[in-house]
Amino acid sequence: MPDLTLQYTNELDPQHSCSKDLTVEEDKQTFYDSLKHQVRALQEYSNAFFTEKMKYETKIDVPEEQPIML
Amino acid sequence: MEPLPHKVEIRVPFPSEQDAKLCMQVLAPDRELKEDHVARTLSLDGNYLIAKYFCSSARMTRVTLNSFFENLHLVVDSMHELCSL
Numbered sequence: 001m002p003d004l005t006l007q008y009t010n011e012l013d014p015q016h017s018c019s020k021d022l023t024v025e026e027d028k029q030t031f032y033d034s035l036k037h038q039v040r041a042l043q044e045y046s047n048a049f050f051t052e053k054m055k056y057e058t059k060i061d062v063p064e065e066q067p068i069m070l
Numbered sequence: 071m072e073p074l075p076h077k078v079e080i081r082v083p084f085p086s087e088q089d090a091k092l093c094m095q096v097l098a099p100d101r102e103l104k105e106d107h108v109a110r111t112l113s114l115d116g117n118y119l120i121a122k123y124f125c126s127s128a129r130m131t132r133v134t135l136n137s138f139f140e141n142l143h144l145v146v147d148s149m150h151e152l153c154s155l
Contacts, residue, residue: 006079050129
């Protein structure tokens with residue numbers, strides 16, 4: 001069965017790496033529906049995982065969104 | 071250039087090498103907005119698309135991957151619709 005996978009490593013903190021595998025249905029009729037579902041699932045996992053890691057990070061290199069001033 | 075210690079590899083399966091190549095060709099032209107904070111490579115391994123990201127922080131990694139998954143979902147959805155025609 002084909003897998004959608006994510007592997008993460010931090011060179012500065014290699015002990016806290018992670019790996020996530022999500023199985024995609026092999027049947028051609030349902031493959032793309034299954035892949036879309038798993039892409040969303042992996043996106044949710046990724047957002048939750050890195051949001052947690054952000055709690056221990058002081059570096060801010062992504063500015064907060066500013067409202068558009070008209 | 072910022073150091074990029076956060077490394078992510080995403081492997082995306084497709085039904086065929088042709089489909090994987092098509093997806094890569096659609097995603098490839100869009101460059102990262104903050105190229106001093108994010109580096110990206112796209113490649114193929116059989117019918118798998120391999121996306122590798124190198125980011126400066128966990129925050130940057132989250133934002134970058136979220137954008138990648140949004141684009142990937144859009145491309146996969148479009149390919150699905152076109153395949154059904």
